[in-house]
């Protein structure tokens with residue numbers, strides 16, 4: 001398994017461009033199933049998860065091709081409705097094919113995603129919504145089997161504003177008979193991007209980005225031609241990297257308005273942040289000031305930025321209280337940060353981070369995607385060498401991050417398989 005070696009203590013300086021958003025690319029590539037023909041999606045990041053989604057679409061009968069940021073998906077032949085365990089177990093977002101397969105073919109058989117490192121990750125709300133639209137749902141031997149002889153519009157209330165649940169129902173409702181209303185829907189920018197992509201195919205969706213979304217079903221959709229939004233979590237990671245190393249970084253091709261909650265917290269922590277139309281300049285302080293955060297559904301502080309923010313707080317002046325309210329087990333990076341000298345206690349979903357003057361490099365283990373980013377942030381700031389093991393977690397969600405960090409002056413080396 002690959003590992004990453006980082007020599008810390010360097011103030012990062014320079015410019016970095018943000019790649020397309022993983023969590024927009026995945027649902028929008030799946031949306032191509034809803035139409036017959038050839039769809040193209042631009043600014044698709046080169047990630048393991050994108051390759052996995054391509055394999056899954058191919059398994060369903062689509063013709064999937066990817067090169068330098070463009071995904072081309074031929075969907076004349078969607079002749080299989082089974083998303084197998086081998087593929088779903090490596091990527092939970094595979095569950096996104098449920099709604100589109102039902103809408104396109106009237107049947108879907110998708111392996112239950114099962115839990116992952118950060119939590120149980122149930123899909124009960126996805127299934128509740130599809131049932132309300134008239135689908136017959138069965139759970140059998142680890143698979144969800146769904147059938148429908150024509151989905152119909154319904155009013156669906158989500159107990160929790162689930163991101164992929166909202167996305168699954170958006171896609172299913174686009175081809176349903178009648179009007180569907182999603183209440184307490186997720187408001188993430190990736191949900192809005194999917195709705196914009198579906199509308200470019202001829203769907204009739206209004207209210208995306210708000211808590212109530214209305215979808216008027218249509219008879220057919222045309223293939224997709226769409227460029228996705230930049231990745232706000234990658235943007236956040238580079239802002240925080242500037243903060244922990246006391247550097248100065250210009251982040252290009254991003255959408256500052258997608259990071260309002262984080263930018264507010266980083267400014268309170270002492271970073272200087274200048275926002276442009278599609279760029280952000282970040283100047284890190286000599287030492288950040290501790291701030292409390294509580295993760296919330298968008299537009300609150302994103303759970304996907306909690307681990308990286310904790311790395312910043314590890315060397316802040318003062319004590320930071322970090323509340324994780326979205327996932328039940330998203331503190332796996334804490335034990336690794338403590339190996340580097342961080343002073344952190346956990347009680348339930350609350351981590352208390354007492355800032356220390358500096359961290360020390362160590363061998364650490366990546367446990368999940370955003371925890372890996374947190375360890376990179378810590379390693380860049382720490383004194384000495386940090387080696388991050390199990391790098392495949394990182395490759396799922398960050399495109400060529402070591403190249404981008406080298407471009408900012410970091411001393412980072414990827415060591416191939418147990419070299």
Ligand code: EPZ
Pocket residue numbers: 022023026093119120121122123124125126127160161162163164165186303304326327328369370397
């Ligand atoms: C999406 O996951 C993202 N993944 C996650 O990003 C992100 O952390 C999460 O939203 C929250 O913002 C993609 O978009 C591919 P949820 P998702 O359904 O949709 C509970 C990353 O690092 N819930 O919004 O799976 C659930 O257990 C990944 O890129 C139910 O109880 O998250 C969780 O506690 C990690 N029943 C909460 O809701 C359901 O049917 C939010 O989950 C669905 C969800």
